[in-house]
Structures are given as structure tokens and as C-alpha cells.
Amino acid sequence: MINLLIVTVVMGTPLLYGSISEVFAERSGVMVTAIEGIFLMGAWAGFVGAYLTKSLLVGVACAIGAGVLTAALYGWITVYLKQHQVVTGTAINILAVGMCSFLQRVIFGVPVSPLTVTPLPMLPIPLLSKIPVLGPVFFNQNILTYLMYLIVPASYFLLYKTSIGLIIRSAGENPEAVDVAGINVDRVRFILVLVAGVMGGIAGAFYSIGYLGMFTTNMIGGRGWIAFAICFLGNWNPKGALAGTVVFGFTEALAISMQSSGGGFFPNELFIALPYILTIVLTITRKSFNVPAQLGVPYKKEN
Amino acid sequence: MDTPFFELRNITKYFSKVVANKDVSFSVGKGEVLALLGENGAGKSTIMKILYGLYKADSGQIFKDGEEQKINSPKDAMALGISMIQQHFSLVPAHTVTENIILGNVKGKIDRKACEKEIGELAKNYGFDVAPDAFVRDLSVGVQQKVEILKALYLKTRLLIMDEPTAVLTPQESENLMQFVRNFTAEGNSVIFITHKLKEVMEVADRIIVMRGGEVCGDLKCSQTDEKELSRLMIGKDLVPADRGSEEQSKNGEVRLEFQNISIVEHDQVPKLKDITFDIHQGEIFGIAGVSGNGQEELCEVVCGALHPTSGKLLLDGEDITDLNIRQRIDKGIGYVPSDRYRDGMVMDMTLAENMMLKTSFGKKWLKRGFIDKAKLNGCTEKAIQDYAVKAPGPDAMARGLSGGNQQKVVLAREVENGTKLIIFDQPTRGLDLGAVDHIHKVILGERAKGKSILLISTELSEIFALSDRIAVLYKGVVQGVFDRSEIDTEKIGLLMAGYAVDKGCSNEC
Numbered sequence: 001m002i003n004l005l006i007v008t009v010v011m012g013t014p015l016l017y018g019s020i021s022e023v024f025a026e027r028s029g030v031m032v033t034a035i036e037g038i039f040l041m042g043a044w045a046g047f048v049g050a051y052l053t054k055s056l057l058v059g060v061a062c063a064i065g066a067g068v069l070t071a072a073l074y075g076w077i078t079v080y081l082k083q084h085q086v087v088t089g090t091a092i093n094i095l096a097v098g099m100c101s102f103l104q105r106v107i108f109g110v111p112v113s114p115l116t117v118t119p120l121p122m123l124p125i126p127l128l129s130k131i132p133v134l135g136p137v138f139f140n141q142n143i144l145t146y147l148m149y150l151i152v153p154a155s156y157f158l159l160y161k162t163s164i165g166l167i168i169r170s171a172g173e174n175p176e177a178v179d180v181a182g183i184n185v186d187r188v189r190f191i192l193v194l195v196a197g198v199m200g201g202i203a204g205a206f207y208s209i210g211y212l213g214m215f216t217t218n219m220i221g222g223r224g225w226i227a228f229a230i231c232f233l234g235n236w237n238p239k240g241a242l243a244g245t246v247v248f249g250f251t252e253a254l255a256i257s258m259q260s261s262g263g264g265f266f267p268n269e270l271f272i273a274l275p276y277i278l279t280i281v282l283t284i285t286r287k288s289f290n291v292p293a294q295l296g297v298p299y300k301k302e303n
Numbered sequence: 304m305d306t307p308f309f310e311l312r313n314i315t316k317y318f319s320k321v322v323a324n325k326d327v328s329f330s331v332g333k334g335e336v337l338a339l340l341g342e343n344g345a346g347k348s349t350i351m352k353i354l355y356g357l358y359k360a361d362s363g364q365i366f367k368d369g370e371e372q373k374i375n376s377p378k379d380a381m382a383l384g385i386s387m388i389q390q391h392f393s394l395v396p397a398h399t400v401t402e403n404i405i406l407g408n409v410k411g412k413i414d415r416k417a418c419e420k421e422i423g424e425l426a427k428n429y430g431f432d433v434a435p436d437a438f439v440r441d442l443s444v445g446v447q448q449k450v451e452i453l454k455a456l457y458l459k460t461r462l463l464i465m466d467e468p469t470a471v472l473t474p475q476e477s478e479n480l481m482q483f484v485r486n487f488t489a490e491g492n493s494v495i496f497i498t499h500k501l502k503e504v505m506e507v508a509d510r511i512i513v514m515r516g517g518e519v520c521g522d523l524k525c526s527q528t529d530e531k532e533l534s535r536l537m538i539g540k541d542l543v544p545a546d547r548g549s550e551e552q553s554k555n556g557e558v559r560l561e562f563q564n565i566s567i568v569e570h571d572q573v574p575k576l577k578d579i580t581f582d583i584h585q586g587e588i589f590g591i592a593g594v595s596g597n598g599q600e601e602l603c604e605v606v607c608g609a610l611h612p613t614s615g616k617l618l619l620d621g622e623d624i625t626d627l628n629i630r631q632r633i634d635k636g637i638g639y640v641p642s643d644r645y646r647d648g649m650v651m652d653m654t655l656a657e658n659m660m661l662k663t664s665f666g667k668k669w670l671k672r673g674f675i676d677k678a679k680l681n682g683c684t685e686k687a688i689q690d691y692a693v694k695a696p697g698p699d700a701m702a703r704g705l706s707g708g709n710q711q712k713v714v715l716a717r718e719v720e721n722g723t724k725l726i727i728f729d730q731p732t733r734g735l736d737l738g739a740v741d742h743i744h745k746v747i748l749g750e751r752a753k754g755k756s757i758l759l760i761s762t763e764l765s766e767i768f769a770l771s772d773r774i775a776v777l778y779k780g781v782v783q784g785v786f787d788r789s790e791i792d793t794e795k796i797g798l799l800m801a802g803y804a805v806d807k808g809c810s811n812e813c
Contacts, residue, residue, distance in 0.1 A: 163409045170395045170406050177393040180357070181407030182378030293397065301357075 004253050005137045010211060011256070012249025013145045014039070014203035018227025019234065019241040020155050021199035025192045027159065027236055029172040029185075029294045032196045033089025034074040036224030037096030040217070041066040042204020044100040047215035048107060050117045050208075059117070059209045060144075060202065067201020068194055070096065075193035079186050082298035093224075101217045119213035120144065144202060144210050151199075156238040168192065172292030175299040185299045203227070222276065229279045235290045247282075251275045306369040308333045308493050309354070309385075309462055314363030316349055323349040325517045327363070331462065331493050336484055338508035338525075339497045341537055342736030344706060346517035347497045348390065351464050355387040356380040386455030387464040390497075392447050396440035403439055404454045425456055429483065444471040444595070452483070463487065465496040469503055470734075473594050474764065474797035481507045499537070499736065501530045513537055538737055556585030558621075559756040560606070560725055565615030567601055567780075575601045576612070576780045583725070588747065588757040590771025590788075592764060592796050595730075598780035599760045600642065603729045606758065607639040608632040619724065633662055638722020640714055642730035642760070648714045649702050656684040656698035659717050687716035692742065708739030715743060719750055726750060727758045732766060744770060764793050778802045 018035055025032045032038070045066030050059025070092065077088045108115060120142040128139040138149075159165040167188060171178045175185040207223070208215045226248055234240025255271035307330030316324040324346045331337045339347045352358045354365065356374040365372050367383055374380050380387075394403050401419045409418070419435040426433045431449045439447060448468065455463050469477040484494050484507055498504060504511055505525065513521035513536040521536040561582040567575040576598050583589040593599060604610035605617065608629035617625045619635060627635070641647035649658050660669050660680055669675055684698035691712040695705055702710055711731070718726055728747060732740040747770055751757055761767050767774055774791060776783040776799035783799040 162412050163405070163407075166398075166402055166406055166413065170398065170402075173395040173397050174393060176389070176391075177395050177403070177406060180377055180387070180389060180393040182356070182376050182381055183407050184376075 002133060002136060004250075004257055005133075006140075007253035007256055008246070008249040009137060009141060009145060010249075011252040012245045013141075013148050014206040014210075015223065015227050015230060015248055016148055016152065016241060016245040017144075017199045017203035017206070018224060019230035019245060020151060020238055021196035022228055022231035023234070023236055023238055023241050024155065024159070024168060025189075025196045026231055026295055027172045027292055028168045028189045028192045029175060029292060029297065029299070030075070030078060030189050030193055031085050031089070031228075031296050032071070032074065032193060032200070033086050033228070034070060034092040034096075035089075035196065035200055035228050036220060036222065037089075037093040038067045038070045038074075038197055038200035039204040039207070039220045039224040039227075040093075040096045040100055041070045042201035043208040043219055044104065044204070044215055044217075045201070046205030047115075047117065047208040048103075051115060054117075056117070056120055056209055060205050063201040063205030063209075064198050065201070067199075067204065068197035071193050071197025071200065075190045075197075078298065079190045079193065082300060085296050085298075097217060104215070104217065114214055116214045117209055120210045142210055144206050152238055152242055159238060169292075171299075172294055175294055179299070179301070189299070200224070226275055226279060229283065232289070233282050233286060236292060237290075248275050248278065251278055305332065307331060307366075308335075308368065310366040310369075311350065311354065312364045312366065314350060314353060314360045314365075316346075316353060316358060316360050322517050324353070324360070327514075327517070327519055329512045329519055329522060331495055333493060334488050334491050335493050336488050336507055336509045337493070337495045338504040338511045339495055339514065340499065340501070340504055340511055340533060341514035342499060342738065343708065343734065344736065345514040345537075347514050348466055349517075350514075351387060351466065351495065351497060354380065355385055355464060357387075381458055384459065384461035385464065386458055386460040386462070388448070388451040388455065388466060388468065390466040390470070392444075392451055394439045394447055394450060397438070399436050399438055400433055400442075400450050400453075401435045403450060404457050408458060422453065422457065426453055429453075429456065429486075445473065445476040448472070448480070460492070462493045462495065465494070467498060468496055469498070469500065471595065471762070473800050474793060475801055477503065501533055504533065505530060515539060534737070556587055556754065556756075558582045559585050559587075559619065560758070561616075561618035561621075563616040563618065565605060565612040565617060567605070567610065568613050574780050576605065579615070579780075579782055581775060581782060581785050583756045583758060585756055586751055586754045587772045588751050588759050588770050590767040590774045591758070591760045591777050592767045592774060593760075593762065593777035593800050595642075595762050597777045599729065599777055601780070602777065603639065603641070603727050603758070603760060606632075606725070606727055607637060630665065633721055636721070636723035636725065638718035638720075638726040640711075640718045640726065640728045640731050642733060644710055644714050649710060651703040652701065654699050654701060655688070655693075655695060655705075655713055656680045658702050658713060659684045659687060659698075662717065662721055687713065687720075691716050691746070708735045711735060711739065711743065715746055719746065722750075722755065725756045725758065727760070729760045730762065731759070732761075732763070740766075764796055767796075768793070776800055 018039065022032055022035060042063040046059045046063030049062025050056050074088060074092050077083045078085045122140050122142055125139040129135040159168065167178060167183055171185055171188050178185050178188065204220065207219055212219070230241055230244035230248060234244040251274045255274050258271040259268050310330035312328050314324050314327045327346070327350050339351065341347045349358060353360045354374065356376045356379050359375065365374055372383060374383070401415070401422050404422055405413070405418050422435040426435070431453065433446060433449050433453065439450060442450065448471070468480060472480065481503065488494055508525050511521070511523050511525055511528065511533065512519055513533060515537060562579045565579040566577050579602065591599060591602065601610055605612055608627060612625065616623055624632060624635065645651065650661065663669070669680055671679070681698040687693065688695055688698070693709045693712045695709060702713065715731070731743050731747070735743070747757060747759065759767070759770055768788065771788055773785055773787055774796070775785045776796055778800060779802065
């Protein structure tokens with residue numbers, strides 16, 4: 001059981017990076033539909049950086065760089081060129097898959113045995129990690145997870161208690177009000193897309209070098225979309241994103257443990273599909289949505 | 304002469320190739336109320352948006368106290384003490400009054416309590432009854448405007464620009480606003496307000512700038528001019544008021560539409576319409592006055608069939624039509640000109656011809672061998688363009704490309720054609736210029752002369768009085784009495800619109 005909870009936290013970490021960055025961008029009015037591609041580019045670049053330099057730090061930096069570049073492309077097209085967000089995101093996600101497979105082959109050819117790096121080490125926190133149950137679950141994780149612990153409350157504070165948060169929330173509700181207050185709406189939105197690039201890149205790297213220590217082109221496998229869905233299901237609120245992540249992290253953990261132990265009566269595939277089924281079920285059953293009024297609508301000044 | 308507070312010199316602005324402002328120069332002095340008068344499209348809002356930094360002028364200069372200023376964004380304008388209230392308020396409905404006011408004007412961590420206190424005091428100083436922690440979505444438009452004004456006051460504005468500020472207010476609210484303007488300017492501040500209403504210009508302005516076709520065509524002291532001269536300057540010609548024709552006709556007509564105790568109550572909520580009972584005769588214009596959002600839209604939708612009442616009956620020529628759907632009612636000859644043509648009236652990305660057949664697209668009359676009879680459709684549209692003097696290149700023009708007044712004329716043409724028995728006009732002239740208003744009024748009176756029944760809903764009392772045979776006031780979904788036009792005046796209506804019973808005076812709310 002404890003093991004299941006440990007894996008829940010592990011699997012939840014990248015989802016939370018993704019969904020929190022999605023919360024911020026969507027609150028400002030932009031759906032980062034390229035999140036799946038950003039995750040993938042982050043995973044790939046993180047692995048390549050870490051493998052070639054033998055430094056995980058460089059790997060994470062590369063992941064952030066790739067995430068930001070992907071996000072910048074997406075942001076430029078959707079925020080500044082005012083193109084459709086779903087179409088643009090879909091195109092970029094397809095592009096990301098092709099790019100990673102292609103570049104992976106260019107750089108590494110066809111290796112005989114799978115290429116691996118040593119994943120991020122667990123850093124037990126003195127004293128705290130000795131607490132029964134809570135210790136191993138929360139305080140024997142890697143650095144990216146610890147960073148996440150700080151980001152959740154910080155993002156809540158930023159969004160609801162500061163002037164910057166007020167600007168972000170207003171940009172998604174009525175961008176004109178922000179414009180009239182003398183703030184550049186497009187710049188606000190673009191910056192948040194870039195932030196989603198940073199966090200999405202880290203999330204991607206978490207899968208490749210934070211956890212598995214290897215890269216395959218299908219390793220994200222829709223988890224970017226799950227982060228995207230968590231943002232919706234969590235009602236565009238960091239707290240909601242946290243709650244959603246716990247649920248999805250747990251189902252993923254369950255799937256993993258069932259795969260290794262055998263699900264008994266149920267086939268393995270059912271557990272692997274569980275997060276995706278859950279997404280659909282929760283989306284259908286969700287009653288009230290607090291959608292930012294101008295979500296997905298590019299801000300165009302009249303004339 | 305004193306140095307003016309703000310001065311605009313030779314401002315020219317093009318939108319792509321269309322000139323919006325041409326060589327516009329005028330100034331505003333300290334403590335002065337300046338009215339910017341002109342029809343829609345005269346360039347009033349554009350010149351003010353340039354002063355406020357929302358648009359960038361192609362050429363020209365702006366001076367404050369004799370010194371040239373560069374205003375590139377609203378931030379620059381605010382730094383110079385300029386605030387502007389847009390015609391469509393730029394408030395965030397989902398946020399509180401305080402959050403709206405401090406947006407972009409505070410830094411770092413927000414001390415909610417302190418901000419709310421500050422804004423509460425500011426509101427009190429100016430006698431505004433606004434709760435700082437209320438959500439904007441819960442406020443009436445009149446109060447929302449006060450929030451916009453508070454936003455300006457919070458920034459210690461010296462020059463307040465208001466774009467069509469009274470368009471959404473009751474007469475009493477407008478009076479309060481004018482009082483505020485007087486007090487505000489008495490402190491040495493300046494106000495520019497954009498309007499096309501002559502009456503309020505004469506009431507409150509010190510000086511009037513008249514604009515037409517992007518140019519200034521008059522700079523007059525209020526004391527040295529009158530409404531007639533202003534209207535001539537504004538339009539470029541004299542307007543002959545629409546003729547109401549015979550007064551007798553309507554009284555004798557038979558009952559056409561009958562409301563019998565119609566109510567709309569959803570669950571335990573406040574009724575949207577409550578026990579509405581009145582009838583409309585043939586050849587009668589029945590005017591409904593009231594501040595928007597008091598059930599007018601629901602009333603229209605009950606008649607056109609988009610909403611079904613939870614109780615009560617609706618009769619057309621004695622036949623119960625309560626349960627008929629929209630299409631069946633169109634077939635019965637009910638036309639509906641909705642208040643929001645963008646949302647309910649037209650598809651902006653379709654051609655005029657396509658818009659003309661929008662509501663009768665299922666009808667056989669547009670078909671020829673199973674396909675749309677293009678020739679017939681274009682012919683009809685062409686005729687409408689001629690009859691209604693729509694300024695459009697032809698039936699194939701996109702609706703989006705037309706001005707608001709011309710779009711409205713197209714909707715009007717279609718609904719007059721559909722509505723052989725009854726036509727609902729919901730705010731038919733909102734936001735249109737005097738020329739178009741005049742035209743539409745003539746059309747409405749013309750249809751009345753043909754014996755059609757007209758349900759006219761308007762927040763403009765002048766329109767209600769100019770056209771209606773009988774008048775009802777709607778307040779919170781309740782009809783506050785039905786009056787003959789001669790029985791009632793603006794003041795009484797104003798009180799009814801605000802929910803006061805006329806005979807009891809102002810002290811008791813209904």
C-alpha cells in the first residue's frame with residue numbers, strides 16, 4: 001500500500017507541473033493545447049542533454065529549453081497571429097512526435113541495446129523521511145517533486161493574492177479591461193504560454209530522466225492531455241489541479257502495480273486504460289464549470 | 304486666452320484606407336464640460352481613444368498645459384490624469400468591484416481589506432452606493448457605470464472621458480450622473496462626454512464640439528446655440544420628424560395579440576415575468592418602456608416562441624398559440640427584430656441574400672427544383688436594398704461589412720416581410736445614428752398604417768413617446784400599468800421604470 005502511494009506521488013508530479021501551468025495559461029485565456037508536444041519535446045531533449053553530457057542538470061536545462069521553444073512557437077501562432085488554438089496545438093503535437101523520432105535517429109542511429117541514463121536520485125530529507133508512512137511517501141522523492149511542493153502553494157498565492165494574479169485572471173475573463181488598464185494583453189498571455197513551456201518541459205524530463213532513465217517516442221502517451229483535462233476538472237484552480245492530480249496519479253500507480261503483480265481477474269490493459277477512462281467519465285459527470293469567459297478566444301482590438 | 308488643459312492639434316487617423324479622423328483640432332479647459340456630439344461613425348470615439356492611447360494617430364499632436372505629450376498607451380494617458388469609460392464597460396463580471404478598480408493599479412501582494420476600505424470611502428465621498436466586495440455580475444448597469452467612474456476617481460483623474468454614458472441609464476440615473484459631472488468639474492476637473500443625444504448636451508455641457516464624417520464641423524458655446532442648430536450641424540440637413548398618421552385607426556382595430564396571465568418562474572427563483580396581461584390591437588403600436596434586463600427579452604421570446612411561459616396563455620387573433628414552436632409562429636406571421644442583431648438577428652459571415660432567407664429557409668418559396676432559387680433570392684434582396692436604402696454593394700455582400708444601421712435595415716426588411724400580422728421590435732434603433740433611426744421609425748409607422756400590430760420595446764423614452772399608441776412599463780418582470788400615450792409623461796415613466804408606484808410618490812417602492 002505504501003508503495004502504491006509513493007508511486008502516486010511520483011506519477012502525480014509531472015501531471016501537476018503540466019496542469020498548474022495549464023491553469024495559469026488558461027486563466028489568461030489561452031488553452032495550451034500543445035501541452036502533449038511540449039511534454040514530449042521536454043522528455044526527449046532532457047534525455048539527449050543528460051545522455052550526451054552525463055549531467056542531469058544539463059538534461060533538465062535542455063528540457064526547459066525545448067519546452068520553451070515549442071511553447072514559443074505555439075504562443076506566437078495563437079497569441080500574436082491569432083490562429084485557432086486547437087488546430088495549432090494539434091499540428092504542433094504531431095510535429096513533436098515526428099521531430100523526436102527523426103532527431104533521435106539522427107543523433108543515435110539504431111542502437112543495439114536501449115540507451116539509458118541514471119535517473120534523478122531520491123533525496124531523503126533528514127528526519128522528515130523517517131516519519132512512518134508520510135516519510136517515505138512524501139519525503140523520499142527526487143528534487144523535481146520537492147520543487148513541486150513549493151510550486152503549488154506559490155501558484156495559489158500568485159493567482160489569488162497578488163496584482164499579477166489579478167491581471168492574469170482578468171485577461172481570461174475580459175481582456176479589454178486589461179487593455180484599458182494599460183497592460184498589454186498579448187504579452188501577458190505569451191509569457192504564460194512560455195511559463196507553460198518551462199513547466200511542461202520539466203514535466204517531460206521527469207518522465208525520461210526523472211523516473212525511467214530512458215526515452216521512447218511514445219512515452220508521454222497522452223499524459224499531456226491528462227494534465228490538460230485535470231486543469232478543466234480542477235476548475236482552473238491550483239487546488240483543484242492538486243486534487244485532480246492525486247486521483248490520476250493514484251490510478252496510474254494502480255495500473256503500474258497491477259502490471260507487475262498481475263491484476264488477477266481483470267486484464268492488465270484495463271488498468272493501463274484506467275486514467276483515460278477516468279478522464280472521460282469525470283468530464284461527463286462534472287456538473288458546474290467555471291470556465292474563463294474568454295478562454296480560447298484570441299484578443300483582437302476592434303479595427 | 305488661458306492655456307487649455309488638454310489640446311488636440313491636427314489629429315488624423317486612418318483605418319486601413321478609411322479616414323476615421325481628419326485634421327481634428329479642439330481643446331478642453333480646466334473645469335469645463337465638453338460634449339462631443341455626432342452621429343455614429345463620425346469619429347467621436349476614435350478621437351477619444353487616441354487621446355486615451357488605445358489608438359495611435361497617424362499624424363497630429365497632443366498638448367497638456369501647453370506642452371506636447373506622447374501618448375502611446377493607456378498607461379501614458381493615466382499618468383497624465385486621463386481616464387476613459389468605454390461605451391461597453393470594460394469590467395470583469397466574475398470579479399469584485401474592488402478587484403476591478405485596482406486591476407493594473409496596485410503592485411505585489413494585494414491587501415484586500417485595505418483596498419476595499421479605501422474604495423468604500425471613495426464611494427462614500429461621492430455619494431455612490433456601491434459595495435466594494437460585490438461581484439460586478441450582480442450589479443445593474445447603472446451601478447456598473449459607477450464602478451467605472453470609481454475606477455477613474457481611484458486614479459485621481461483630472462480629465463474624465465465618457466463614451467455614451469447615458470445610453471443604458473434610467474432618466475433618474477442620468478440626472479444623478481449629470482449632477483456628478485457638475486460636482487466633479489466644480490473641483491477644477493474636466494469632463495468630455497461623447498453622445499448623440501441633443502437634450503443632455505444642452506443640459507450639462509459648457510461647450511460642444513460637433514463632428515461629422517471624421518471632421519470637426521462646429522465648436523460652439525452651449526449658451527450660444529440651440530438643439531436645432533446642433534442637429535443640423537450633426538446630420539448636415541434638417542430632419543422631418545416621422546408622421547404618426549391617424550390616431551383613430553388603432554383604437555378601432557380588433558384585438559390581435561393577447562397576453563393572458565403569462566408568467567415565467569423557474570423553480571424557486573424570482574419570476575422573470577409575472578402575470579402579464581394586456582392585448583395589442585390591429586394597427587396599434589404597443590410600447591414597452593423599462594430599463595433593460597427587466598424582462599423585455601423574455602417577453603419578446605415568449606411571443607416569438609423561443610421561451611415558453613410556465614403559466615398563462617398567448618392568443619393570436621383569438622387562437623391559442625402558447626404551445627406553437629418558433630417556426631409555426633413564423634408561419635403565422637410573427638416577425639421579430641431582436642435587440643442584439645449580432646447574437647440573434649444575423650449571421651455576420653454570410654451574405655445579405657442568405658441572411659434574408661435565414662428564418663424562412665425551410666419555406667418552399669426559395670426553392671427551384673430542390674435547389675435554392677438564387678435569382679429569386681437575389682431579386683428579393685435587391686428589392687430590400689432599394690426599398691430600405693441599405694448602403695451595400697449588392698445581395699452578395701457580407702453582412703459583416705455593413706455599418707450597424709445598414710445591418711439593422713436588412714433585419715428589418717426580413718422581419719417586415721415575415722411579420723404579416725405582428726412585428727416585435729426590441730430596441731430597433733439602439734446604437735444607430737439619427738438618420739437611420741429616422742428611417743426605421745418611418746418603417747415602423749408605415750407598417751402600423753398597414754394594420755399590422757407592433758410590439759415595440761425600447762429603453763429610449765423619446766422613441767416610446769414618438770411611436771407608441773399605448774405604453775406599458777416593465778419592472779422586474781411586472782407590468783406597471785398600461786397607459787394611453789396622452790396619459791403619461793417622461794417623469795411618471797421614469798419613476799415606474801425605477802419601480803416606484805406613480806400615485807404613491809417616490810417614497811414607497813412597489
